[in-house]
Amino acid sequence: MKFPREGRPREEVLEMLENITSIDLSFSSDRILGSMCTMPHPLAIEVFCRYIDRNLGDPGLHPGTRRIEKEVIEMLSDLLHLEKGYGHIVSGGTEANILAVRAFRNLSDSERPELILPKSAHFSFIKAGEMLGVKLIWAELNPDYTVDVRDVEAKISDNTIGIVGIAGTTGLGVVDDIPALSDLAREYGIPLHVDAAFGGFVIPFAKALGYDIPDFDFKLKGVESITIDPHKMGMAPIPAGGIVFRRKKYLKAISVLAPYLAGGKVWQATITGTRPGASVLAVWALIRHLGFEGYKEIVRRAMELSRWFAGEIKKMQNAWLVREPVLNIVSFKTKNLSRVERALKAKGWGISAHRGYIRIVFMPHVTKSMLEMFLKDLRGVL
Ligand SMILES: Cc1ncc(COP(=O)(O)O)c(C=O)c1O
Incomplete structure (x- = not known):
């Protein structure tokens, strides 16, 4: 792309940006499960x-x-x-x-x-x-x-x-x-x-x-x-x-x-x-603003969700935990991992499996309903 000679109106520029970034996943789009970043706190x-x-x-x-x-x-x-x-x-x-x-x-x-x-x-x-x-x-x-x-x-x-x-x-x-x-x-x-x-x-x-x-x-x-x-x-x-x-x-x-x-x-x-x-x-x-107690509450929720999710993986036939979770991260292997990864990505999930397993990070934007949708898709794919 060439450096433009003339500028464009503000609204037009914003619209161009909106169009191009519409293919991005956002932390508020209920799809990102494999990132260590999250939607920043509103404050x-x-x-x-x-x-x-x-x-x-x-x-x-x-x-x-x-x-x-x-x-x-x-x-x-x-x-x-x-x-x-x-x-x-x-x-x-x-x-x-x-x-x-x-x-x-x-x-x-x-x-x-x-x-x-x-x-x-x-x-x-x-x-x-x-x-x-x-x-x-x-x-x-x-x-x-x-x-x-x-x-x-x-x-x-x-x-x-x-x-x-x-x-x-x-x-x-x-x-x-x-x-x-x-x-x-x-x-x-x-x-x-x-x-x-x-x-x-x-x-x-x-x-x-x-x-x-x-x-x-x-x-x-x-x-x-x-x-x-x-x-x-x-x-x-x-x-x-x-x-x-x-x-x-x-x-x-x-x-x-x-x-x-x-x-x-x-x-x-x-x-x-x-x-x-x-x-x-x-x-x-x-x-x-949050103090120790506020962060403790965020971590409590994330840890509890991760333990619940690990339990759901343990119930599956074709998926295995790599190890018991320590923090709010759960990683699991499946049969035909790269095919499973491709199929999940095609369904829009923001995950990766390049290390030989799928890693789910229970960040503050990750909710139980999101995980239930993911598990449904995972079971379907498997
Ligand atoms: C343990 C650890 N150290 C360092 C980093 C690098 O952090 P950043 O991506 O903020 O540079 C990461 C990123 O995931 C990490 O997990």
Whole structure:
């Protein structure tokens, strides 16, 4: 498409957009079952639109927004059992993970840095390894899909700059044995990063509801950084990932001087320069509005739906759970999986099966009636 010489009237442009995006699925279209994002909370949408011009890349211009980001990091730290944390709201879990690996690498003196991570880790670490010149050392998984801690230990070398544990794997929602990884990290004097991009806004509330899930946060002394994404179960608008470090030295190790800004010089730790203050304000508003009890209610509903759905899968002849759910994710296999996937997609379902199973994520927009429709279609297809 060519860059247009003349502009078109507003209404016409909006209509063109409406036509083209009419083929998109929306989180309000009752069809998306395989995404870790959701329809943002209405308050977050309102705040996001109201403060759309705030740029945290130049925080001197927006000191109120900068203060709000500090408060968000304080509240996330508190949720994760850390009295004072250091971090940012960033573009997503990918950037958060890259920042953690960058901090570990910058603080190590290894010339051939290596990062040990579970085979279940998110592909963002592949980007991190490639960009930062860090070799990824993949640790094996146990039969229950948690990382094999003995294999992690066997892979530690003089070049190990950090260990990664996952609190809510992308595929299955499994939580690694973070307490054991933390002990290992302390024993060898290596920092542990926990990728709780998904689980960070689930586990604290699920534990409060009585679900038996291992500790995963700064309560464990070996944990030096945590990724926790408000734009997943936090119900914030995209983009809103989160990174929290236990110590200031990590942020300092990745900060670069931004000398020319209108608001004055600042040290900048994020990958992005210009970045949306509106996201941060929306996260703050949501946390203040929902509080721990509000998020607990959202998680209670999601966990209950996931257990009910897993029970329905167990009743089927041609479908099997990959494992019992830990968080609000249920993954199952079927006979002729790729044909089943194609048939379900043809019926409009937003699911994927590329890992060898179908993954359903029980996000806040997922309702029981939606799941009943899906199960009906699944039974029909099978
Ligand atoms: C465990 C985990 N970490 C990191 C990410 C990356 O997050 P984002 O897509 O926000 O960059 C994801 C995304 O699904 C994830 O599941």
